[in-house]
Amino acid sequence: MKLVDLNCDLGESFGAYTIGADEAVLGYVTSANIACGFHAGDPLVMERTVAMAGERGAAVGAHPGFPDLMGFGRRNMSLLPAEAEACVAYQIGALWAFAQRSGLRLQHVKPHGALYNMAAKDRALADAVARGVSSVDKELILLGQGFLLDAARDAGLRSASEVFADRAYQRDGTLVPRSREGSVIRSREEAIARTLRMVEEGRVTAITGEDIPIRADSICIHGDSPSALEFARSIRSALERRGVAIVPLSRVVL
Numbered sequence: 154m155k156l157v158d159l160n161c162d163l164g165e166s167f168g169a170y171t172i173g174a175d176e177a178v179l180g181y182v183t184s185a186n187i188a189c190g191f192h193a194g195d196p197l198v199m200e201r202t203v204a205m206a207g208e209r210g211a212a213v214g215a216h217p218g219f220p221d222l223m224g225f226g227r228r229n230m231s232l233l234p235a236e237a238e239a240c241v242a243y244q245i246g247a248l249w250a251f252a253q254r255s256g257l258r259l260q261h262v263k264p265h266g267a268l269y270n271m272a273a274k275d276r277a278l279a280d281a282v283a284r285g286v287s288s289v290d291k292e293l294i295l296l297g298q299g300f301l302l303d304a305a306r307d308a309g310l311r312s313a314s315e316v317f318a319d320r321a322y323q324r325d326g327t328l329v330p331r332s333r334e335g336s337v338i339r340s341r342e343e344a345i346a347r348t349l350r351m352v353e354e355g356r357v358t359a360i361t362g363e364d365i366p367i368r369a370d371s372i373c374i375h376g377d378s379p380s381a382l383e384f385a386r387s388i389r390s391a392l393e394r395r396g397v398a399i400v401p402l403s404r405v406v407l
Contacts, residue, residue: 192226
């Protein structure tokens with residue numbers, strides 16, 4: 154039986170501002186990537202989201218980003234490798250504390266936004282991210298694309314290849330920048346069809362029209378999207394009807 158994880162970026166509210174339908178989405182995903190305060194989230198949001206994930210049976214992971222609250226972590230930043238490594242370790246440590254308070258163990262780390270996209274293409278940055286993860290806990294799984302997977306391997310970490318139900322791909326397998334038209338998949342039917350093909354065939358059609366290979370260990374639903382709940386529910390249902398088992402990442406990547 155094919156196994157795949159379904160993950161979502163959660164805990165991205167801040168203070169008086171609520172983003173996403175976290176509690177509802179947690180009924181469908183198996184892994185929760187929880188913002189750690191740099192791009193979104195605050196201590197109370199982090200604590201609540203960790204507790205909700207535990208109650209719903211979703212595995213908990215850290216979702217560290219650039220220190221960019223104003224830009225939601227989606228603006229490129231130029232950090233020294235040591236700065237990037239420390240930023241990642243700092244954020245994992247913050248979420249680790251809340252996991253401890255809820256009696257949970259962190260399963261994985263998934264970089265957020267610009268940090269994720271830049272590290273997927275920049276080996277030095279990817280290595281810094283991987284060092285930040287491994288310095289905290291070598292049992293953590295690094296979830297990502299591109300050079301992040303190579304860096305995880307060389308740092309002695311398990312890695313998991315992530316695919317996106319609601320994002321378009323470039324011919325090199327990286328995501329189309331959000332600034333470009335067509336970068337986000339709005340149609341539920343198209344998202345389902347693309348996801349099924351990525352899981353079952355290991356292929357996806359790039360924005361250029363070419364078919365490219367892709368490995369789907371985990372499928373991401375963006376929690377800040379208005380369609381997050383609908384996509385999570387529909388994609389999970391479609392996969393299960395095809396005999397795919399939806400399980401936490403730790404069961405996919407042994």
